[in-house]
Amino acid sequence: MLNVKEYVKPNKVEEAYEIGQMPNAFYVSGGLMVAQLKISKVEHLIDLKSLGYEGIEDQGKEIKIGANTKISALMSDKILLLYGQPFRDALKEIGSMQIRNMATVGGSIAFKLGWSDLTTIFMTLNSKVEFYDGSFRKESLEAYLVGNHKGAIITSLYVPKPSGFWAFEKFSKSTFDIATLNLGIKIDIQGKKIKDARIVVGSRPMISERQEEVENFLIGKELNQMIDKVGDQIEKIVKCGTDIRASAEYRKALSKALLTKAMRRVEDESRVNGQR
Amino acid sequence: MKVELTVNDKKFSVEIEPGEMLLETLRKLGYKSVKHACSTASCGACTVQLDGKAVLSCTTFTAAADGHEIKTVEAFSENGKLSPIQQAILEEGGSQCGFCIPGLVVTAENLLDENPDPTKEEILDNLKGNLCRCTGYESQTRAILKAAKERREK
Numbered sequence: 001m002l003n004v005k006e007y008v009k010p011n012k013v014e015e016a017y018e019i020g021q022m023p024n025a026f027y028v029s030g031g032l033m034v035a036q037l038k039i040s041k042v043e044h045l046i047d048l049k050s051l052g053y054e055g056i057e058d059q060g061k062e063i064k065i066g067a068n069t070k071i072s073a074l075m076s077d078k079i080l081l082l083y084g085q086p087f088r089d090a091l092k093e094i095g096s097m098q099i100r101n102m103a104t105v106g107g108s109i110a111f112k113l114g115w116s117d118l119t120t121i122f123m124t125l126n127s128k129v130e131f132y133d134g135s136f137r138k139e140s141l142e143a144y145l146v147g148n149h150k151g152a153i154i155t156s157l158y159v160p161k162p163s164g165f166w167a168f169e170k171f172s173k174s175t176f177d178i179a180t181l182n183l184g185i186k187i188d189i190q191g192k193k194i195k196d197a198r199i200v201v202g203s204r205p206m207i208s209e210r211q212e213e214v215e216n217f218l219i220g221k222e223l224n225q226m227i228d229k230v231g232d233q234i235e236k237i238v239k240c241g242t243d244i245r246a247s248a249e250y251r252k253a254l255s256k257a258l259l260t261k262a263m264r265r266v267e268d269e270s271r272v273n274g275q276r
Numbered sequence: 277m278k279v280e281l282t283v284n285d286k287k288f289s290v291e292i293e294p295g296e297m298l299l300e301t302l303r304k305l306g307y308k309s310v311k312h313a314c315s316t317a318s319c320g321a322c323t324v325q326l327d328g329k330a331v332l333s334c335t336t337f338t339a340a341a342d343g344h345e346i347k348t349v350e351a352f353s354e355n356g357k358l359s360p361i362q363q364a365i366l367e368e369g370g371s372q373c374g375f376c377i378p379g380l381v382v383t384a385e386n387l388l389d390e391n392p393d394p395t396k397e398e399i400l401d402n403l404k405g406n407l408c409r410c411t412g413y414e415s416q417t418r419a420i421l422k423a424a425k426e427r428r429e430k
Contacts, residue, residue, distance in 0.1 A: 004295030006294050007277065007339040028337065028340065031336060031337050031340055032317055032335050035297065035336070047337075047339070049340070092401065096320065096402075096404050096406075097386065097402045098317075098323055098330050099332070099405060101329040101330055102331050102336065175401075
C-alpha cells in the first residue's frame with residue numbers, strides 16, 4: 001500500500017492545480033499508473049474525476065475528448081466511429097478489458113510514457129492537448145510531449161475530423177504485454193499521389209516521435225509504388241533504444257515491417273473507399 | 277478517512293487509509309473471492325465490477341470507489357443458484373485449480389452485458405487480462421459461448 005497522507009477530490013481545476021504544486025503530490029485519473037508507483041514519497045493524491053472533463057463532443061471541425069474519458073468509452077462512442085474500424089481495432093489492442101475500463105485519455109498522455117499506444121494513435125491523428133497550468137493552454141500533442149509541463153493538468157484532447165486514410169500497428173511479445181514498438185500512419189491522397197503524410201513511432205522505447213524525413217520522402221509519390229521502398233527509409237532514420245524488451249537494431253527492423261504493413265492497410269482501404 | 281461503499285447491494289461505511297486499494301478493503305470486509313495475486317494489473321484475479329464495469333481492484337484506490345457500486349463474483353448467483361456463466365464453467369470443466377475463476381466470471385459477465393452474442397475470438401480478446409495457467413482457455417471459451425446462448429434464450 002502506498003503510504004499516503006491524504007486523498008482529495010477537488011471540484012475546481014484551479015484548486016487541484018494548487019494542491020498539485022505541493023511536494024510529493026500526484027494526480028489520479030484512472031489511477032492505474034499512480035497505484036503502481038514504487039516510491040515511498042507519495043503524500044497527496046489528487047483525484048481529478050470530480051473536475052468533470054469526461055465525455056466526447058462533436059465540435060464541427062474537431063472532436064473534443066475529456067481527459068477523464070475511459071479508453072473503453074472511446075471504443076463504444078458513436079462520434080468516434082468516424083475514424084472507422086482501424087480506430088476501434090487499435091484501441092482493442094491496448095491492455096485488457098479491465099485496463100481499458102480504468103485507464104483514461106489524460107492519464108495515458110500525462111505520464112509521457114514511451115509505450116503508450118494511445119499517444120501514438122492520437123499523435124498520428126494530429127491531436128491537440130488542452131491543459132491547465134495556471135491558465136488554460138492548448139498545444140499540439142507532439143509539442144506537449146517534449147515540453148516541460150510539470151504540475152499541469154490535462155483537461156481535454158482535440159482530434160481533427162478524419163481525412164485521408166490511417167492505420168496503426170504494434171508488436172508485442174504477448175497479447176497483453178506493452179508494445180515493443182508501435183507505429184501509426186496517416187495519408188492524404190490527391191489523384192494517385194500522396195498529398196500529406198504523418199508517421200509516428202512509439203515505444204522505441206522512448207516517447208512517440210514523428211518521422212518527418214520519411215513523411216517528406218512520401219509526399220508527391222504514388223502510394224502503391226512506395227510500399228516496398230518506405231520501409232528501408234524508416235529503418236535508416238528512426239531513433240531507437242535498447243531495453244529489456246528488444247535491442248535498438250531489432251526495433252529498427254520492426255519499424256520497417258510495421259510501416260510496410262501499415263502502408264498495405266492504407267492502400268487496401270484507399271482502394272475500397274476511394275479518395276478521401 | 278471514511279468511505280461509503282455498496283458491495284453486492286449491501287452498504288458499508290468503512291474507515292480506510294488514503295492509499296488503500298479496493299482489493300485490501302474488500303478482503304477486510306470478508307470478500308475473499310477477490311484474490312490477492314500480482315498487484316501489478318497483470319493477472320485479473322482481483323477483478324470486480326465498479327458501476328457495472330470490470331476493473332482491477334489491486335490498482336483501484338478505495339477512495340476513488342467512494343459512493344460507487346461494487347460487485348464481486350458472489351453478486352451473480354441468486355439464492356444459492358449459480359449464474360449461467362458459473363454453471364457453464366462447471367459443466368465444461370472450465371475451473372481446475374479455481375484461483376482465477378472469480379475474476380474471470382466477473383469479466384465474462386461484463387462482456388456478455390455489452391456483447392450478448394460474442395464470437396470465440398471476441399471472448400479470447402476479452403479474457404486476455406485474466407490469466408489462467410490450467411485450462412488454456414478452451415473450456416472457458418466454450419462455457420461463455422454456452423452461457424451467452426442461454427442468456428439470449430431466456
